[in-house]
Amino acid sequence: MRRSFSIRMRASREGFHISGAEGIYSEKDIINIVKEYTERAISHAKGKPDEILLTIETLKESPKKISSLPLCTLNTRNLKSAKKSAAKILQAVGISKRAVEEAFKALSIGITMRGAMLIDIEGVRLEPDLLRGVRVTRMGISEKASTVISRILRPLNINNDTVKEALVLASKVHHYPMVLGELCISDDPNYTTGYVASSAYGYIRLPHIKKRGIPYGGRAFFIKGGELKELIEYLQRTPVIINRIRPCRAVMNIKDILKDIK
Numbered sequence: 001m002r003r004s005f006s007i008r009m010r011a012s013r014e015g016f017h018i019s020g021a022e023g024i025y026s027e028k029d030i031i032n033i034v035k036e037y038t039e040r041a042i043s044h045a046k047g048k049p050d051e052i053l054l055t056i057e058t059l060k061e062s063p064k065k066i067s068s069l070p071l072c073t074l075n076t077r078n079l080k081s082a083k084k085s086a087a088k089i090l091q092a093v094g095i096s097k098r099a100v101e102e103a104f105k106a107l108s109i110g111i112t113m114r115g116a117m118l119i120d121i122e123g124v125r126l127e128p129d130l131l132r133g134v135r136v137t138r139m140g141i142s143e144k145a146s147t148v149i150s151r152i153l154r155p156l157n158i159n160n161d162t163v164k165e166a167l168v169l170a171s172k173v174h175h176y177p178m179v180l181g182e183l184c185i186s187d188d189p190n191y192t193t194g195y196v197a198s199s200a201y202g203y204i205r206l207p208h209i210k211k212r213g214i215p216y217g218g219r220a221f222f223i224k225g226g227e228l229k230e231l232i233e234y235l236q237r238t239p240v241i242i243n244r245i246r247p248c249r250a251v252m253n254i255k256d257i258l259k260d261i262k
């Protein structure tokens with residue numbers, strides 16, 4: 001078996017996070033990826049880092065190969081309709097209104113966690129470290145699948161690292177049956193599109209889920225019953241690589257999305 005490596009980058013200034021990236025690669029790619037990640041770290045819009053951490057780690061198990069979630073973009077035009085649509089989709093997969101409200105509340109108090117909240121379907125927070133959350137790592141996309149997704153996203157004008165990396169993360173997360181849904185809002189003050197994801201409806205982009213200028217965001221994973229420790233172990237440690245791309249569609253409305261439950 002060919003060895004795989006998890007390569008991760010984290011750049012910060014005075015302890016504050018500036019940028020990060022990660023993927024799973026083979027040995028021949030290491031030098032190029034380190035160069036690419038370093039360039040990203042020193043040329044981020046948030047400014048120059050004073051520390052760049054690079055981790056290159058051999059994976060002890062071969063990565064699990066999975067498909068990406070199907071992707072689409074909702075036609076939301078303002079904060080109110082984006083929030084309403086997010087709530088509708090999350091409730092359609094069995095998450096209570098209270099849990100959705102809890103997530104929006106926690107995402108609006110202005111604290112940025114490094115990882116995600118875990119919320120049960122009734123709205124109870126389950127992550128062991130309430131300040132840090134649970135960080136998903138050890139995921140990537142094969143070179144072929146990356147080329148395919150770029151070719152699909154380009155005509156939709158969304159072929160950028162932010163979308164691709166969020167789709168890879170969500171595809172890993174929602175492969176685990178205990179995860180029912182996800183709400184994500186970027187912490188970048190200029191990035192106002194977020195998403196909701198679920199294995200039932202896929203990755204649904206939500207334009208205007210955030211007011212421009214807000215410097216915090218976050219992720220909430222909605223969890224149904226099961227072994228929490230194993231879920232966290234999967235999210236943090238199991239290597240997963242996307243090697244097949246499912247359909248990506250242009251702009252849709254909420255009715256059409258809720259109609260075609262997979």
Ligand code: WAQ
Pocket residue numbers: 112113114115116134135136137162163166169184185186187188191193194195205216217218219
């Ligand atoms: N694991 C768990 N939570 C994370 C991780 C991770 N690996 N990375 C980030 N988070 C949490 C953390 O609280 C961040 O503040 C928050 O998510 C947002 O992270 O298709 O850029 O990296 O156009 O700012 C959505 C893309 C962009 C929508 C998401 O997230 C689209 C984005 P960010």
Ligand code: MG
Pocket residue numbers: 186187188
């Ligand atoms: Mg960010």
